[in-house]
Every structure is written in structure tokens, then in C-alpha cells.
Amino acid sequence: MASIRLERIVKDYSTLRAIQGIDLDISDGEFVAFVGPSGCGKSTLLRMVAGLEEITSGTLRIGDRVVNDIEPRDRDVAMVFQDYALYPHMTIAENIGFGLKMRGVKKTDIEKQVQRTAEILQIGDLLERKPGQLSGGQRQRAAMGRAIVRNPQVFLFDEPLSNLDAKLRVAMRIQIKRLHEMLGTTTIYVTHDQVEAMTLADRVVILRGGEIVQAGSPAEVYSSPNCQFVGEFIGSPQMNVLRARVQRLEGETTLEIADARIPLKHIDLPTGAEIHVGIRPEHLDWCLPENARFSPVLDVYEPLGSDTMAICLLEGQELTARLDPKLPLKRKEKIHLNFSIENLHVFDRESGNAVRFVA
Ligand SMILES: Nc1ncnc2c1ncn2[C@@H]1O[C@H](COP(=O)(O)OP(=O)(O)OP(=O)(O)O)[C@@H](O)[C@H]1O
Numbered sequence: 001m002a003s004i005r006l007e008r009i010v011k012d013y014s015t016l017r018a019i020q021g022i023d024l025d026i027s028d029g030e031f032v033a034f035v036g037p038s039g040c041g042k043s044t045l046l047r048m049v050a051g052l053e054e055i056t057s058g059t060l061r062i063g064d065r066v067v068n069d070i071e072p073r074d075r076d077v078a079m080v081f082q083d084y085a086l087y088p089h090m091t092i093a094e095n096i097g098f099g100l101k102m103r104g105v106k107k108t109d110i111e112k113q114v115q116r117t118a119e120i121l122q123i124g125d126l127l128e129r130k131p132g133q134l135s136g137g138q139r140q141r142a143a144m145g146r147a148i149v150r151n152p153q154v155f156l157f158d159e160p161l162s163n164l165d166a167k168l169r170v171a172m173r174i175q176i177k178r179l180h181e182m183l184g185t186t187t188i189y190v191t192h193d194q195v196e197a198m199t200l201a202d203r204v205v206i207l208r209g210g211e212i213v214q215a216g217s218p219a220e221v222y223s224s225p226n227c228q229f230v231g232e233f234i235g236s237p238q239m240n241v242l243r244a245r246v247q248r249l250e251g252e253t254t255l256e257i258a259d260a261r262i263p264l265k266h267i268d269l270p271t272g273a274e275i276h277v278g279i280r281p282e283h284l285d286w287c288l289p290e291n292a293r294f295s296p297v298l299d300v301y302e303p304l305g306s307d308t309m310a311i312c313l314l315e316g317q318e319l320t321a322r323l324d325p326k327l328p329l330k331r332k333e334k335i336h337l338n339f340s341i342e343n344l345h346v347f348d349r350e351s352g353n354a355v356r357f358v359a
């Protein structure tokens, strides 16, 4: 196993600067997920760690070695892609053992290691089949087998589950988590699915436009997003964002959100400042009219079984609340919602940066 250190890593594709100078330290054994919208540079960054993409400038270390100029096969990393890239004419056993064979490992040792890997992944009974005779999930496990068998210092995954159906993705996600617990190999996992990132990773790195916007534990990026982009990207359903304004009347500071006045002890903004206030659907609670902070009109609702998403309109602004499915909801009627002020997020309307406040 090994740590990974990125220092001021830049990647230019002719005139496009795809990676803008990234610093990141990944500890030995850590599981880090890169998330972000399409084109933000996740794959580029991962491919540079793998050695499949040249680094324009900056220093990349794996363990104590600078690996900028080291060939992919000498970096001791294994990569799993979205499209598996299994050899169709080889059996699964041959596919998994291929890398070892290329390295000149003895036949009997290859067999042993392939067998052990297949057991970890529970594909021991599929070893004599060809990739075309497997389901998507089985193929994906075989592709992981090829990575595991080499016992590399680092695993790199690029959206390995995105070709699978929703149910299988969840099952494979749990497999990957177990695998990491078992092997403890340093892992970078690229996904655009924030749920995958949150459930798998020790640390989530959110990228936008080739830069790191925030890096933190799943709990940190969920509860303390440093900007509106992260607030909206992490969490499902998405965080509500409402237009609001800072007011000070007779020494009292409040946030004016639609017709609501939310008292604050302190906020680092002048009177009249225009802001965005974020509140997550799960932090809005159904309440009696006299306790309500918001009383929006219910527009539509989505019963999901475990809970119901109530999509409301608050003076023209959309607001989603995650509510108890047993509540009697009626469209076009007012519903009454409360929340604790600690669960609000305040963002500067221009920069999108989070603004500190005291509830
Ligand atoms: N070989 C290339 N030549 C030129 N530009 C490239 C090349 N590969 C990627 N890019 C550009 O670099 C940027 C980052 O691409 P990258 O593939 O890293 O994004 P991503 O975050 O992995 O996106 P996705 O979620 O769609 O896979 C994009 O603007 C992309 O168009």
C-alpha cells in the first residue's frame, strides 16, 4: 500500500487547461472519491495518477517515489474502467491471470492467485466462461479481479458501476466497500454519483472546472458545504435554495425569506445584503400552523413509500420537503413547515461562498 501526493498538478490539452493546479494528499489505505459534473476533470486526474495521461506540470508521488516519468506498468497501480475492457476471447480465469502471465509468474502460482481472487469476488464458479457469457455485474467483478490479483499498491476506479442497473449498482457498491475493508488498499474512485461517493469514501473530493472545490469526510461536505455548488451537489434530493436578505430592525438581525423572518444572533454581512439560503428537504418538518416558519402551497407530491417528497411553492420559489408518508397531503393547500436555524446554510449570492452566522 502507499500514500499518494499531488502537488500543483496541471494538465493542458492544447489550449484547454483541464486541471488547474491541484494539491491533494491521500493517506496510505484511504478511500477517496472524486465527484463533480461531467467534464470537471475527474478522469483526467485519475489517468494522470495511473500514468495514462502525461502530467503538464506539478509533482505526483506514490509512496516515496516521484512517478511523473514512470511508466504505468511500473507504478504498481491497477485501474478498473466503466467498460470493463475484458478480452472477449479469453476465459475469465485467463482474463484475471493475464497480467501475471505477462510478468512471467509461474503457471501454478497464477492458478492459485486467480482462485483466491475469484473467491474474494464470489466468481469462483464462473472462471471457465467467456466474458460474453456473464451478466454485467459478473463482468464487472471479473474486471475487478484482474485489478485485485496483482495486489497493487493503489486501486483506481473510473465510474466502474455506471453501466449497471440501479439494483446491481447498490449490490456492487457494497462489494467494493467490503473489498476495501478486507484489503485496505489505497483507492481513488471516480464517480459523478454523489451517493456512491458518500457511501464508499473516507473522503469526498468535489471538483469543478479542474479545481478542487471542497474535500472532506462525507459528514463534513454534507453538513458544512463551503459553497452553494457543494451544498446543491451533495445530498439527495437536492438542497433547496431560496433568495433572502439580511435585515436589522431595532438591533435585531433577521433573515427575510419570502414572508418569513428568521432571527439570528449574528451574521458577517451588512444590512440589506442579498443572499441565498439553503435548507435540505430532510430538515423541513411538518408542524402546526402556529409553529410554522414557512407556509407554502403544496404543488405536487411524490409518495416514495418510506417518505413523501412534497414540492411546494413559497411566494413563487420552489421548496421540497421530505415528509412522513402518513401525513394527509392535499394539492393546492397550504402546508406548515418548521426547521431548526442551525440547519440553514447561508451563501453569498454573487460568489456562492458560504457565510458564517450564529443562530
Ligand atoms: N484527450 C483529450 N483531448 C482534449 N481534451 C480533453 C481530452 N480528454 C479530456 N478532455 C477535456 O478535459 C476536460 C476534463 O475531462 P474529463 O474526461 O477529465 O472529465 P470528467 O470529469 O471525467 O467527465 P465525465 O463525468 O463526463 O467522465 C473536459 O473539458 C474534456 O473535454
Ligand SMILES: [Mg+2]
Pocket (backbone or CB within 6 Å): 042, 043, 044
Ligand atoms: Mg470521466
